[in-house]
Amino acid sequence: MKYSYFPGCGMEATGIEYAKSLAFVNRAIGVEFIEIDDWNCCGATAGHSTSHELGMALPARNLALSEQQRPGMPIVVPCASCYSRMKYALQAAQGSENEKLSRLIGMPVSGAAEIVSIMEAYSDPVAAEAIKAAIKKPLDGLKVACYYGCLYTRPPKVTGMENCEDPQAMDELVRLTGAACVDWAFKTECCGAGHHVDLPAESKPLLYKIYKNARANGAQAIITACPMCMMNLDMRQGAVNMAYGEDFDLPVYFLTELLAVAMGAGFGECGVATHFHPAKKLLQNLINNKEVV
């Protein structure tokens, strides 16, 4: 299975663990992501809050490049913010804004290619079957909360997501590793990543509520597929603990990290070793205990 790949800026910086683990999983299951040549920023937040045209033209250019380079090939977008912007641009390109977009970016764009997230790419029956087959160190005994974030499912008229308040795609993939997913209420709440720098007082309670509900429902860890959410949930857990006098201990993993570990990846190899909130111990203990038994 081949996908045209839009990595987005996060994959080379704060989300480097995402990129590493993703590459590992892809090798293990025989999926190929081919990076779009000369891609540019998706324009998330800064672009579309500056001007509608800029916010649409930036992702539309990526769509157009992919269409040129690999016509008809679905485009995989791992970051939830990029995914959302690309979906908006796709819808605009398919509709009445097509002509305007083509003019703005100076090349034709048809909006014919499908935009998929990592969850959608891996939920493909062939890929899911390959994942199942590649699991070497099942993670049964682990209870996690799958956190989709606010942009992956919403707004449904752009994402086309059917059950946008209670999505299941990540849960199903996580279950392939043997881990259990808790039923919790904050799957699609905003974590405040976009505003943690300018409005920390508003954003901290959002994180606090997510941790609180995950823990209340028995989760040992949080799983995400968004580099922004990862940065926020992982890096700021200590600050939230300090602010609220709490002792949350919820390692945060990329979906691909969890898959990679279950497929036998080393913690350094897939990124788990370099989190802010220690993430190695939980999985290591789980695997070691099993090996002892």
Add this chain to the structure above:
Amino acid sequence: MARTGVIICHCGSNIASVVDVERVALAAGQMPGVTYAATNKYTCSISGQDMIKQAIAEHELDRLVIASCTPRMHETTFRKMLTKTSINPYMLEIANIREQCSWVHTDKEKATEKAIDLVHMAVAKVLKDQPLFTSSIPVHKKCLVVGGGIAGIQAALDVAEAGYEVTLVEREPSIGGKMVMLDKTFPTLDCSACISTPKMAEAGAHPNIRLMTSCEISAVTGYIGNFQVTIRQKPRYVNHDTCTGCGLCEEKCPTKVTNLFDQSLSKRKAIYKLFPQAVPAKPVIDSEHCTMLKSGKCGLCSKLCPLGCINFEDQEDFITETFGAIVLATGYDLIDWAKAYPEYGGGKYANVISGLQFERLVNASGPTEGHIQRPGDGAEPKTVVIVKCVGSRDPAKAKAYCSRACCMYAAKHAHQILEKIEGSKVYVFYIDVRTPGKGYEEFYDKTRADGAVYIRGRVSKIYEEGGKLICKGEDTLIGKQVAVEADMVVLETAMEPAHGSTETAATAGVSADKDGWLTEAHPKLRPVETQTAGVYLCGTAQGPKDIPDTVAQASAAAAKVLGLLAKDELETSPMISVVDAPKCSGCGFCEQVCPVKAISMVDVPSMYNGKRVTRTVAQVNSGLCSGCGACSAACRTGCIDLLGFTNKQILEEVDALWQE
């Protein structure tokens, strides 16, 4: 030579402020065949009509054009007036210079020109008018009421009391509808069962009412005064002629089934009465769950019944009867909120319940005998959140409309919780509070005085944490997010048309709007009639409403039925289709397009090249034909004409438009 009179109406200033009516009258006076042309300030008034009558006599007019409002408004008025004159009522044409001219234009010059054109067309058409004569059809003095909720019961009782026979059809095993499920009714707090069960009993015992429960209408043919209705009697598996309703079968039946009457809050048996006060007070067997009917094992009820009333071989039955009038009172259901609102838990939290579930909880004859207990664990909730407009006024999620009754029953629920649970707290999330009704605002005020906290805003999310239901929302009056920790949440959900009601209505030739509510003939002036003559509607079938409005509308529908049944014969419109049989090729296209099935193909003897042959031609049933004209437009040989709108008349109008 024709002697046409033309009257141009000012309609106060409705027409005259835009159209120069005097100029139109002057122009009309010059048109061919016009003997008399004048204006009138209010033509439809008594004095206006008198002026026309005088002109007819004075100028010996033989046909008339009135340029005024739409013919839907006053054509009947003027036809009636003409019956008192020498002119046949069908020698009249209306030129609509109000809705189609003065109301939609601002350029006076052009509007006047257009009015002249419209009058010119009407004058051309009236020259080809022929006198038409009405005929009459007998009225079958019997009424069918579909739906046995409070609307249907009230309509049936009113018609029966006036001395006419009524058949009341209900698909459930008992009449009563939604009202008998309710506990108390706002704003007077009288017990819903106490005021509705006597009416049910009265309907059940009335000599003029035939109850047909577990029945649905499956086909309707015929027309006003003479509807042939086929009613499907679903198998009940209990002989209601011999059953005394002793209840032994129900007591001993070993199969327990979710009780939908209690909104899934309790269990009932597979042989059951819908509720204790059911009318008829006799059980039926639920074929979906009875183990005997499913697998041939058990039959306990049959062994126990002292009168041998159980019949596992019972089959559905079809009964066809003739009725003069039909009342549709098919009612409402509540939306499936769990599907529309996954953010409220989508049904996974036992203590997030619907308003109707709350009614059963607080009802003395309900599953908890009136004690407000959480379905999840039976505990008494101390803090309750009530969410209004769940599915109403929310086009993105469910319905755009307001369900009208929820503001009041939400206030009633708040009042009941505060009254029954000492020290309880109630928070009501609302968009607006709408209390237009007698004593309604006062009731709402009292509920707030009782201690109900009203928060203006929608609830964005409900989730469970630490044994509490957290209701997140915005208080839009202070512009802040709020979260209430509740023990139980009551969702006041939107009404929607009862499942299957649009199909039932379609069977009777009645259409529904985009939301499925049945369409009345006119929203203001003909609220209980439908576009199908002889079919009436009432209650929530027509749109969301509360009990007082439902009952008022039911009595209104009954009054309309009585007006019809009081007549021995009905005048029929002569403006129907006629077939010029020698020209008809028998293609049958008209039969396909006729919406009321008034056209059939018949074989008639004919001569062809001196030989006797049989030809197939179209024939119109004058009793059924509604005069829509679809056949005439569809006819490829032009052999079907609609009287009053013949092809010739229409072409004369078109010609007139292009003549100077």
